[in-house]
Each structure stands twice: as structure tokens, then as C-alpha cells.
Amino acid sequence: MLIHPWDAAREDAEWQQWLAVHDFGQLAVNGPPGEPPFVQPLHFAYDPERGEAVTHLARPNPLWGALETNPDVLLSVVDDYAYVPGPWQADPGVPSEHGVPTSFYAAVQLRCRAHLVDDPAEKAALLDRQVGHFQPEGGSARVTVGEEPYGRMLSGIRGVRLEVTGVRAKFKYAGKRTTQVQDRIAGRLADRDGPGDAAAREHLLRRQRA
Numbered sequence: 001m002l003i004h005p006w007d008a009a010r011e012d013a014e015w016q017q018w019l020a021v022h023d024f025g026q027l028a029v030n031g032p033p034g035e036p037p038f039v040q041p042l043h044f045a046y047d048p049e050r051g052e053a054v055t056h057l058a059r060p061n062p063l064w065g066a067l068e069t070n071p072d073v074l075l076s077v078v079d080d081y082a083y084v085p086g087p088w089q090a091d092p093g094v095p096s097e098h099g100v101p102t103s104f105y106a107a108v109q110l111r112c113r114a115h116l117v118d119d120p121a122e123k124a125a126l127l128d129r130q131v132g133h134f135q136p137e138g139g140s141a142r143v144t145v146g147e148e149p150y151g152r153m154l155s156g157i158r159g160v161r162l163e164v165t166g167v168r169a170k171f172k173y174a175g176k177r178t179t180q181v182q183d184r185i186a187g188r189l190a191d192r193d194g195p196g197d198a199a200a201r202e203h204l205l206r207r208q209r210a
Contacts, residue, residue: 001109001168006175010210015108015169016048022106023133025077027055027162029063029114030070038063044075044162045133046110053110053162054126056117064116064158071114075162081105082200084174088188092180104173104200111166117159120145126159173204182208 009015023045029038040063044055053075057063067073082104090099117123124143127150131140143150174182182204189201 001107001170003168003170004176007170007172009169009171010207012048012167014171015167016046018106018169019046019077019108022077022079022108025075027063028074028076029066030072031066032069038066043130043134045130047129051164053112053164054129054159055162056123056127056130056157056159059156059158061158067114067116067160072165073112073114073162075110075112076107077109078105078107080196080199080203082189082194082196084185085188088185089174089177089181091178102172104204105170106172106203107170109168110162110164111168112162112164115161115163117161120154123154123157123159124151126161171203171207173200173207175207179208 024041024043027038027040027042029040031037040057040061042055042057044053046053084102084104086099086101087096088099089102090096117126124145127143131143141149143154145151145154174185177185186201186204189197189204
């Protein structure tokens, strides 16, 4: 992923706060020689204090052999994207039809070392962490080995701890454009109000203020 200086995260808190609420991504795992990578969509819970993300997958999932062979993986998350028509980006004094269209988006890529979790008690603790992230208000029973309702299901899954070894974060929101052009784009996004436009506009204005 190419990251220009004007698109880079300003500080770790920027991407960490974004990742806390964008917790669905794709796990890319190196495939066997001559084969493409495995790419697995999944929910995960990222813990900045531990420097890891946790998730789980069904035991029949075909990527386990590849993970055991090479545990170095990439967890990729992309969201808050919007298409920006060329005329919106035209510089002052330039014909609007000469503006260059682009895409706005936020993206975080976590390079990780995967640790597989098969011990039943450790899997139960991992699941409690994941459910606690997605359901902080509670409402579900705790996962306890050998007890209903989830204990008997533990054998059907494997847990994954993703130890983060590197981070690449990008917030592509007209960072190299003049304030005048940024304000125009923000106004057009508000007027269009399509899917993703409000989130993209907020990123643009937040980074402009910073």
C-alpha cells in the first residue's frame, strides 16, 4: 500500500481509535507454493495495550495448514470510502472538467504473527475477550469449558492470537489539496450524502482541523 506523507496517520492514536470501531477485516495468509494467498473475512478484537488482535475460525477452515507452515500474516481493514468526481478536485482557475477523480478511504494493515489457540480454557478466555468487545453491554453467557451453552462448541473452533509486528495506516482524504478545494469537496460530500460520504467528510474535516 502506497502511503504519501499527506495521507499518513498523524499519530498512533488516530489509527488505533479508528480500528477500535472498524473491527471487520480480511486476514491474508500465504498459500502453498504456486497458489494464491488465502483471504479470510472475519471479525476481530484489537487490543492496543497487548499489541494483538484476537479472533477464531471453524476447525474445517482450509487456511490452518498454511498458517502452521507460515504464521506471518496480514490483517487488512478498509472502510469510510467514497468516490470523488474529478470536478470536485479541480484547482482554482482550472476548468472543472480537468479535475482528477479519486477515491477517499481509510486503511489499516496489521502485519502479525499468528499464534493458534487449541487449549479449551485458553479458547474460552479468547472468546470471552472477543464477545466482550462486541457486546460490552453483556447479554450472553460466559464461555466455560464443559458447560452450556457454549462449552460443547469449543472443539469445533480454533482460536487465533495475532501478535502485531508492524502497522501501516492511511487516511486518504485530500490531504495535499488546498483548503479551498477541501472545503468544496466537503460541501459536495454533504450535498450528495451517499453511502460513506458522511464518514469521508468527517475524516477530511478532522484532518483539516488538525
